[in-house]
Amino acid sequence: MSTQPTSSAHQDFAQKKANGARIAILGAGESGVGAAYLAQQKGYEVFVSDFGSIADNYKKQLQDWAIDFEENGHTQELILNALEVVKSPGIPDKAPIVKQLLAQNTPVISEIEFAGRYTDAKMICITGSNGKTTTTSLVYHILKNAGLNVGLAGNIGKSFAYQVATEAYDHYVLEISSFMLDNMYKFRANIAVLLNITPDHLDRYDYKLENYAASKFRITQNQTAEDAYIYCADDAETIKVMEGKQIAAEQLPFSITKKIETGAYLENDNIVINLHQQHFQMSITELALQGKHNLYNSMASGIVAKVLELRNETIRESMGNFHSIEHRLEFVAKISGISFINDSKATNVNSTWYALESMTTDVVLILGGVDKGNDYGMLRDLVKQKVKAIVCLGKDNKRIHDAFEDDVEVIVNTSSASEAAQVAYHLAAKGDTVLLSPACASFDLFKNYEDRGKQFKEAVKEL
Structure with missing residues (x-):
């Protein structure tokens, strides 16, 4: 972890005219x-x-x-x-x-730090190990539907810096990774959302979860009492770090296990959001995003909307008609009664856990790629309950075989998206789901997770 250098050159660059510097x-x-x-x-x-x-x-x-x-x-x-x-x-x-x-x-x-100097827009910044792209996209969808002049950037869409140079937005919704946060020093999030902290990218953090967690908490640095910090009260790692931390912003938790006085919670299958004079309620059956993990994403997004005092009608409509993002639990097709889901963005075990947790049918699971030191143990219960076969998609599948050979009768190796789709199709029966949710990085066989997802979708359409 680097610290910001202190030198005479480190002044407020935004105030200083560049003059060819x-x-x-x-x-x-x-x-x-x-x-x-x-x-x-x-x-x-x-x-x-x-x-x-x-x-x-x-x-x-x-x-x-x-x-x-x-x-x-x-x-x-x-x-x-x-x-x-x-x-x-x-x-x-x-x-x-x-x-x-x-x-x-x-x-x-970072680019975010640099570009942030040149805009007075309100910053809504979203981080977390899982769910941040979905939550960022949903928040943007709600704000845009509410008529706000809003940009979408960070880990998603056109770069923040390019938009600051070419647009004049009043609000930005930014998906922020830990890697970006590591090189952010003076940047201030007016609304900071921390969804969860689970082991990911630990190779960049000396294989210490506490280093990675500290990086995530940089999203709260520079916040003032005028700002909002939205977090998951059910996330053990988040709560652990907060115990020793001073956070200046108003703290707004969300939970699906307990009632929250000021924040969001679940009651009788309704999301309830209470923020001072702001109140919102919506049945979970009306949400476009289904699954337990998406309750958290919807709650966090709803709190952002209420902090901005948006109308309940707009929030309810937006949460009901939102379309899932590409490569994240994306429905591809139904062929011979078999549903095909592209979750190529699941590059860690936690993401795959969330995907499996949301499945309501028997699953043929496509797993594999570049293993980042994965602990597959957390998937075992869900695999036993829901997975009838595993199709490996990667150059080295030994650890997947070792992890699940006692839990799944059929584990097959494949070496292309086309082969994986074909094998999975033959292993599935009417009413099943073929789920590409690899739990691994993609660069052994593909350029990136987008390339993997696109190849899978093309392969499905050729079945």
Whole structure:
């Protein structure tokens, strides 16, 4: 974990006119290219450097904007002389170039931190190990339906920096990962949502859950008494960290196990939200998002809406007609009475647990990919109850076989999305669900989880 360098150069850059000051951007993906454009608009001399190759669409944008860049390596002297460096979230602090920058006290910040200086919009920031994309999308859907002038950014959609440069939104709904939070220092969330904390990405946090949890709690830093902090009262790790923490914002918990005075809770199959004079109630049967995990996502989204004093009618309508996001429990097709669900975004065991927990039929489960040190033990009970066969989709499936060979009669290895879909189709019967919910990263056989999900959907449509 890096700490923010303290140096004479570390002043309020937003107040300081750039006057050709040099800024370097590490990583030329969505966030890096957006940050480069904003920096150029604000008068900085900009240099973009990517250790790998740059995708053609991003390369064209940089060329069109006449922004200097390099790929397939870093030229140290062109980076180490920058006043400040904006780092893409995928680059770890232990990368040699980042270590050199920190050693010489050059501020290294995230795109969110950089772009946040140049907008007065209200910030609604959502983090958590699971559910953040769904919750971010639902909050955005509610706010947009309510007629607010709102942008959607962070880990989702167009980069925040690019939107700050080209739009004039009054509100932003930002999906924030722990990697982004690690390089955010002065940024302030007006509404912070922390959904849950479960082991994920521990390779970036010295394999210590407490380090990862501390990173997630950075979403509350810089909040004031005027702000709101929304959290899950049922999440043990969240509560544990909060016991030793001072949080300035108003605390608004949500729970499905107990009544909450100010916040959200479940009562007689209704979501109930009470915020001072604001009251909201909705039957869980009317929610577009079903499953226990989605009750939490809907509660968190509803609290955000009530903090913003939106009308109950708008919230109820939006929560009832929201369409699930691509690659997250996305219905693909029904073939011969068999439902096919694409949950490719489930890149950790917890996400797969949530997916299985929401299933109401027998399941043929497609699992596998790059294992991030997964503990499959937490899936065993659900697998025993609901899974009739497992189709492995990955180069090395040994740990999946070892984990479930006593619980599932059929475990089959496949090496492509097409093969996995075909095998699963033959193993399933009418009324069953074929669920792609891999619990693993995708880059052994695919470019990313989106590529995996798209290939799966194409394969299903060819059955």
